Amino acid sequence: MFEALSSKLNGVFDRLRRRGALSEADVSEALREVRVALLEADVALPVVKDLVAKVRERAVGQEVIRSVSPAQQVVKIVNDAIVEALGGGGETPAPSGLDLSAPSPVPILMVGLQGSGKTTTSGKIALRLKNRDRKKVLLASLDVQRPAAQLQLAQLAQQAGVASLPIVPGQTPLEIAARAMDVGRRELYDVVVLDTAGRLAIDEALMGEVAAVKAQARPHETLLVVDAMTGQDAVNTARAFQERVGVTGIVMTRVDGDARGGAALSMRQITGAPIKLLGAGEKQDALEDFHPDRIAGRILGMGDIVSLVERAAETIDRDEAEKLAAKMQKGKFDLEDYASQLKQIGKMGSLSGILGMLPGVGRMKQQIEDANLDNTILKRHAAIIGSMTPKERRTPDIIKASRKRRIAAGAGTTVQEVNRLLKQFDDMSAMMKRMNKMGQKGMMRGGLA
Numbered sequence: 001m002f003e004a005l006s007s008k009l010n011g012v013f014d015r016l017r018r019r020g021a022l023s024e025a026d027v028s029e030a031l032r033e034v035r036v037a038l039l040e041a042d043v044a045l046p047v048v049k050d051l052v053a054k055v056r057e058r059a060v061g062q063e064v065i066r067s068v069s070p071a072q073q074v075v076k077i078v079n080d081a082i083v084e085a086l087g088g089g090g091e092t093p094a095p096s097g098l099d100l101s102a103p104s105p106v107p108i109l110m111v112g113l114q115g116s117g118k119t120t121t122s123g124k125i126a127l128r129l130k131n132r133d134r135k136k137v138l139l140a141s142l143d144v145q146r147p148a149a150q151l152q153l154a155q156l157a158q159q160a161g162v163a164s165l166p167i168v169p170g171q172t173p174l175e176i177a178a179r180a181m182d183v184g185r186r187e188l189y190d191v192v193v194l195d196t197a198g199r200l201a202i203d204e205a206l207m208g209e210v211a212a213v214k215a216q217a218r219p220h221e222t223l224l225v226v227d228a229m230t231g232q233d234a235v236n237t238a239r240a241f242q243e244r245v246g247v248t249g250i251v252m253t254r255v256d257g258d259a260r261g262g263a264a265l266s267m268r269q270i271t272g273a274p275i276k277l278l279g280a281g282e283k284q285d286a287l288e289d290f291h292p293d294r295i296a297g298r299i300l301g302m303g304d305i306v307s308l309v310e311r312a313a314e315t316i317d318r319d320e321a322e323k324l325a326a327k328m329q330k331g332k333f334d335l336e337d338y339a340s341q342l343k344q345i346g347k348m349g350s351l352s353g354i355l356g357m358l359p360g361v362g363r364m365k366q367q368i369e370d371a372n373l374d375n376t377i378l379k380r381h382a383a384i385i386g387s388m389t390p391k392e393r394r395t396p397d398i399i400k401a402s403r404k405r406r407i408a409a410g411a412g413t414t415v416q417e418v419n420r421l422l423k424q425f426d427d428m429s430a431m432m433k434r435m436n437k438m439g440q441k442g443m444m445r446g447g448l449a
C-alpha cells in the first residue's frame with residue numbers, strides 16, 4: 001500500500017534536500033507537488049486540501065526557511081499532517097486493534113458489501129483473538145442470502161481452529177444472532193463474531209437488516225469491512241454505513257493489492273470512523289493492526305521498524321537467533337549459520353515486503369521487484385550452500401576453483417553465482433568483525449566509567 005504515493009513524495013523531498021537553503025517559492029512548489037501526489041493516490045479532494053493547508057500554515061509558522069535543515073522540517077510537518085489524517089496524533093491516539101472491554105461474550109458485528117472480504121476477515125479476527133489474546137471465540141454467519149455463506153464461515157472457523165455456530169436451515173438473521181449469543185453465554189465464549197450478509201451495493205434492505213441485527217445483538221464493536229482497492233468508493237460506502245448503521249471501526253482489506261492508498265488517507269476525515277485493522281492477503285494470518293504513525297513512516301520512506309521488529313519477534317526462532325548471535329560475537333559465523341539465517345528471513349515473508357519497512361529502503365523496493373531479486377536469491381543461496389560439504393560450510397576458505405565448479409553444478413547454477421555468494425559472505429564476516437571490535441571498545445568504556 002502507498003508505494004506510488006511514497007515514491008512521489010520522496011521525489012519531492014529529495015529535490016528539496018538538494019536545494020539546501022529554501023525560499024518561500026521552493027516550499028510552495030513542493031506543496032503543489034505534494035498536492036498532485038495525494039490526488040493521484042486517489043485521496044479525497046477535501047482531505048487533500050485540508051492536509052496541504054495545514055502543512056502550509058505550519059511551514060510558515062515554524063519559519064522553516066530559516067531553520068538549519070529546512071527540507072527535513074518540511075518532511076516532519078508533512079509526516080505529522082499525514083499521521084493526523086490517518087487518525088493519529090493529538091491527545092487521544094487512535095485505537096488500534098479491537099476493544100474487548102465488555103462482559104463476555106463480547107459480540108462483534110461484521111458488516112460490509114459482498115466481496116469486500118467480510119467473511120475472510122471474520123476468520124482472521126477469530127484466529128488472532130484465539131492465538132494472540134487467548135480468547136475462546138465463536139463464529140456465526142447470519143448470511144441467509146448466499147447459500148454457501150454459512151458453510152464458508154464454518155470452513156474458515158475449522159481452519160482457524162475455532163468454533164462455529166451449528167447451521168440450522170430456515171432461520172432468520174435475527175434468530176441466528178439470538179441463538180449465537182445464547183450459545184456464547186451458555187458455553188462461556190469470550191467473543192462471538194457475527195458475520196452479516198452483504199449485498200452488491202448499498203440498498204435499504206441491507207441497511208435495514210444490519211440495523212435490526214445491531215439493535216438486537218448490541219455489539220461492542222461494529223466493524224465495517226471495505227475493499228481498499230475500490231478507493232473513493234470504499235470511502236463512500238463507509239460514509240453510508242456510518243450514517244445509517246453506525247460503526248465503531250473500519251477494516252480495510254486488500255491493502256496488499258492497493259498501491260495508491262487513497263482510501264486509507266481519506267477514511268477518518270470523511271467518515272469519522274477509525275481504521276482499526278488492515279487485511280493484507282488471503283491467508284488467515286494476513287491481518288495487521290493499524291498504526292497511523294507507522295503508516296506515515298512507511299509513506300515517507302522513513303520505514304516501519306516497529307512493525308518489522310514485531311514481525312520478527314513472531315516468526316523468528318528465539319533459541320536459534322540467540323545461538324547465532326553468540327557465534328557472531330565470537331567471530332565464528334560460517335556458511336551453515338548463513339543458511340539458517342536465510343531460512344529465518346524466508347519465514348518472515350517476501351524480501352521486498354521486509355525491505356519496505358526499512359528506513360530509506362522503501363524506494364529501492366520497486367527496483368528489487370523489477371530485478372526479480374526477492375526470494376529467488378534466498379532460495380538460490382540456500383541451494384548453493386546445500387550442495388557444499390559440511391567442511392566447506394565451516395571453512396569456506398578451502399573453496400577454490402574445482403570445488404566451486406562442483407558446487408555450482410550441484411545447485412544448478414553458475415560459478416559466478418557461487419563467487420557472488422562467497423563474496424557476500426566475506427563482506428558479512430568482515431562487518432561482523434568490525435561490529436564486534438566496536439562492541440568491545442564500547443564495553444571497555446563502560447567498564448572504565
Ligand code: GDP
Nearest residue numbers: 114115116117118119120253254279280281282
Ligand atoms: P465477503 O463476501 O465480504 O464475505 O468476501 P469474502 O470474505 O468471501 O472475500 C472475497 C475474496 O476476497 C476472497 O477470495 C478472499 O480470499 C479475498 N480477500 C479477502 N481479504 C483479502 C485481503 O486482505 N487481500 C487479498 N488479496 N484478498 C482478500
